[in-house]
Amino acid sequence: MDKNRDMSSETNQKTQLKLYPLLSSISAATDLISPVLVDHHKKVSFVAATLGKTLGLDQHSLERLILAAAVHDIGGLSSKTRVQTFEFEVAEPDRHTLPGYSLLAGFAPFADLARLIRFHHVYWQNGQGMVDRGEEVPLLSHLIHLSDRIAVQLDANREILSQKTDIVRRITAEAGEMFVPEQVEAFQEVAGKEAFWLDLLSPSVSTILQERFPLGGMELDRGEILALAEMFRRIIDFRSRFTATHSSGVAAVAVAIANHSGFKKEDPDRIKIAALLHDIGKLVVPLEIIEKREGLTSEDFAIIYKHPYYSAEILRGIEGLEDIAQWGALHHERLDGTGYPYKKTAEEIPLGARILSVADTFTALMEDRPYRCGISAASTDRIMRDMATCQKIDKDFVALIYENIEEINDKRYEAQVGADLSHLQFLKDCRLFDNTKEAEERCPVRR
Structure with a gap:
């Protein structure tokens, strides 16, 4: 009781x-x-x-x-x-x-x-x-x-x-x-x-x-924190059709991994909030780089490599969300120490960040990018397993995805379809279709 x-x-x-x-x-x-x-x-x-x-x-x-x-x-x-x-x-x-x-x-x-x-x-x-x-x-x-x-x-x-x-x-x-x-x-x-x-x-x-000018704060319950995270997810993702559904897909995959692995089962929303916010630092990356069709230059990559650092900076100091800020900051770290921006190694990367890394990689591979179409399910499987073998991402969480691939991929797909419809409505509401080819060039959500 x-x-x-x-x-x-x-x-x-x-x-x-x-x-x-x-x-x-x-x-x-x-x-x-x-x-x-x-x-x-x-x-x-x-x-x-x-x-x-x-x-x-x-x-x-x-x-x-x-x-x-x-x-x-x-x-x-x-x-x-x-x-x-x-x-x-x-x-x-x-x-x-x-x-x-x-x-x-x-x-x-x-x-x-x-x-x-x-x-x-x-x-x-x-x-x-x-x-x-x-x-x-x-x-x-x-x-x-x-x-x-x-x-x-x-x-x-x-x-x-x-x-x-x-x-x-x-x-x-x-x-x-x-x-x-x-x-x-x-x-x-x-x-x-x-x-x-x-x-x-x-x-x-x-x-x-x-x-x-001292300002007061706001008390938010768990549902309101999720709603706030979703608002920020839209600010992050809706800048481009190439990212419009990304964080929704990552969140669906991360939550499924957490559920199957028993991670934070007493507080299941934390990994979802972290996934929705993991790319908040990408606001420092100009849209012109995100949508660049030709190969990225070393200068472009230098700017992109900053975004996990700024994810941490934006979320740093928010009482009660310290672990979420840490997971978001480390989602591009690799177990062998070759990731960015901190060059952390396996023992320094917590489970929440490992889940985000696997979910982010799985989702990103299947999405369209300006310079390539989304990768097939078979190729994604091969790349993910190779990365796990080479100690880039957590092999146990990769194995968990493929033990439950139909369920997890369906959840990713449904979440991204919902986000795509929301983005389409956003563009219409904001009259951002005017004089553009955006409607004809939308990125399909791939299974």
């Missing part, structure tokens, strides 16, 4: 997440895809927080503003789209605001943040911008727009204090048309302080923000 109560308590146990460090780490990773973008989300968050405080926002509104600003461009799926947002007047803002809205809205606690992101490029137009295409536009969206347009004018090659006059002049000239006049007045007030600009360009701007 006591044991049952303990298990029930464990099932209902909640995890306290500090949202700003998590969201900021994810957006910081996306900002690494181009030198132009580095720390952009952090700068916008700092400007928005400073203006929000000057305007007298209550704590709840200030928190929503900072969190939304921290991921406002998360829907920019390619380097090209992101760099285009650095034009002062953005052409086709829906190309990144709609995907950003869609990606976050699927997680119920972030639905409000999603709305702020959806409208963050709407012009004020002397009050007409209170409504956009029949929907009310939050004033916080307008404040993110203003903060964003301040940040894109910063020139890293010039002394910051010599830039402030020009930036203030340009922003002021657009008061009423692009920006809410009262919000521009708040900017004019803070812009007169040299410390504002020095904080803004400080390497410690994120630390300054968190110290000056």
